[in-house]
Amino acid sequence: MPSYWVQTLGCPKNEVDSDVIEGSLRRDGMDAASSPDEADLVVVNTCAFIEAAREESVSVVLDLAERRRDGARVVVTGCMAERYGDELADALPEVDAVVGFAGQVGLGGEGSAGDGSTGPSPATPVAVPVRRTGTAAVAPALDLSHVLRGPSVRPWAYVKVAEGCDKSCGFCAIPSFRGAQRSRPIGDILEEVERLQVQEVVLVAQDLAAYGRDRTSERPGERRIVELVRAVAERVPWVRLLYLYPSELTDELLESVASGPVPYFDLSLQHVSAPLVRAMRRWGDGERFLERIERIRGLRPDAALRSNFIVGYPGETERDHERLLDFVRAARLDWCGFFAYSVEEGTHAAGLEGRVPDELVSLRLRELGELQDRITAARRDELVGAEVEVLVDAPGRARSHREAPEIDGVVHVPGSLAVGGFHRVRVVAAEGPDLRAVP
Numbered sequence: 369m370p371s372y373w374v375q376t377l378g379c380p381k382n383e384v385d386s387d388v389i390e391g392s393l394r395r396d397g398m399d400a401a402s403s404p405d406e407a408d409l410v411v412v413n414t415c416a417f418i419e420a421a422r423e424e425s426v427s428v429v430l431d432l433a434e435r436r437r438d439g440a441r442v443v444v445t446g447c448m449a450e451r452y453g454d455e456l457a458d459a460l461p462e463v464d465a466v467v468g469f470a471g472q473v474g475l476g477g478e479g480s481a482g483d484g485s486t487g488p489s490p491a492t493p494v495a496v497p498v499r500r501t502g503t504a505a506v507a508p509a510l511d512l513s514h515v516l517r518g519p520s521v522r523p524w525a526y527v528k529v530a531e532g533c534d535k536s537c538g539f540c541a542i543p544s545f546r547g548a549q550r551s552r553p554i555g556d557i558l559e560e561v562e563r564l565q566v567q568e569v570v571l572v573a574q575d576l577a578a579y580g581r582d583r584t585s586e587r588p589g590e591r592r593i594v595e596l597v598r599a600v601a602e603r604v605p606w607v608r609l610l611y612l613y614p615s616e617l618t619d620e621l622l623e624s625v626a627s628g629p630v631p632y633f634d635l636s637l638q639h640v641s642a643p644l645v646r647a648m649r650r651w652g653d654g655e656r657f658l659e660r661i662e663r664i665r666g667l668r669p670d671a672a673l674r675s676n677f678i679v680g681y682p683g684e685t686e687r688d689h690e691r692l693l694d695f696v697r698a699a700r701l702d703w704c705g706f707f708a709y710s711v712e713e714g715t716h717a718a719g720l721e722g723r724v725p726d727e728l729v730s731l732r733l734r735e736l737g738e739l740q741d742r743i744t745a746a747r748r749d750e751l752v753g754a755e756v757e758v759l760v761d762a763p764g765r766a767r768s769h770r771e772a773p774e775i776d777g778v779v780h781v782p783g784s785l786a787v788g789g790f791h792r793v794r795v796v797a798a799e800g801p802d803l804r805a806v807p
């Protein structure tokens with residue numbers, strides 16, 4: 369049986385796409401290889417979010433192409449393939465195919481593109497018919513309504529509920545190549561949730577809280593995230609939401625998350641200084657964000673909060689930076705990521721003046737990172753002695769509602785606790801971002 373290896377880079381949303389790719393390869397009669405060196409087909413699902421991610425994607429492609437066994441094929445897909453397809457195909461002759469979201473990545477028979485109609489044909493040279501599919505101007509046709517995912521191998525899984533984004537943040541190129549928001553029907557999502565057989569579902573989308581607004585044939589312009597969260601919560605003990613745009617945080621949504629077993633709020637804030645937030649073409653400011661955070665903590669004092677910020681957006685002044693530092697001190701979020709602004713071709717910000725010198729960006733990043741590390745450590749220290757419910761992901765490794773998988777810290781527990789089970793444990797120590805707990 370021919371075998372495949374799928375290497376995933378970038379964000380949780382890409383993990384879901386990789387699951388879909390793996391499902392379609394298995395349907396085509398392929399089997400997972402135990403390492404990339406042994407696979408007949410190596411698929412690299414790339415990330416193009418910022419320059420560093422693009423560099424990583426290229427270096428992983430080159431490395432896997434070098435390591436592949438004789439006769440194996442390398443296919444590049446994902447955001448970078450969608451966005452830079454032609455350039456990538458020209459720049460990486462090592463690669464057999466560059467496939468955008470509309471394409472398929474199988475080892476096909478001649479012309480079959482691995483659609484299963486002719487069956488797998490490992491002896492035939494790879495016939496992925498496209499070096500490049502789709503254009504940036506056309507919404508990609510990644511068909512989320514036929515997601516083929518079997519039971520998850522982990523006790524948790526990401527579930528992508530929409531593709532694309534209707535916002536136009538100044539720094540972000542995602543809407544230009546992922547297209548406008550297309551929400552999946554609730555029924556399809558629930559079917560996938562049931563098939564996964566997990567204890568925790570992590571809902572993701574580019575703009576999660578706006579879920580459902582594009583489904584105009586049902587209830588035009590209405591968000592349906594609360595309805596979705598409730599329906600998923602009836603099927604899975606834990607439901608976690610990632611990437612909540614602040615203006616979409618309705619009282620109903622806050623209350624629904626705060627009253628559940630996972631009071632975790634991942635707020636996509638990006639900056640707090642009003643002039644800069646406007647220059648980013650986004651909503652809100654530090655004061656309004658603090659008000660929402662207070663409201664969340666009023667509803668649920670043990671809520672965990674996370675956010676991300678961009679440092680060095682064009683025109684960011686010392687005053688803007690001070691405002692962000694003040695906000696970070698006042699908000700005392702559990703988790704925070706700070707990222708250097710990176711110029712994205714074709715975005716509004718790419719044409720703005722006032723570039724912040726790299727050294728200054730590094731300095732600001734360091735200052736913010738050190739401040740937040742102290743806050744995160746202090747918040748973790750406060751938990752020593754507390755009793756928490758954890759889900760065990762792997763022997764000795766668990767998480768409570770405060771830790772999103774693969775993003776935040778973890779809770780170290782005795783290896784004897786059953787994987788995939790919920791346990792009540794007592795925190796006995798804080799070790800940087802991690803906790804140690806015993807039954």
Ligand code: SF4
Nearest residue numbers: 533535537540542574
């Ligand atoms: S909300 Fe803004 S940052 Fe997020 S994907 Fe949409 S445009 Fe990009």
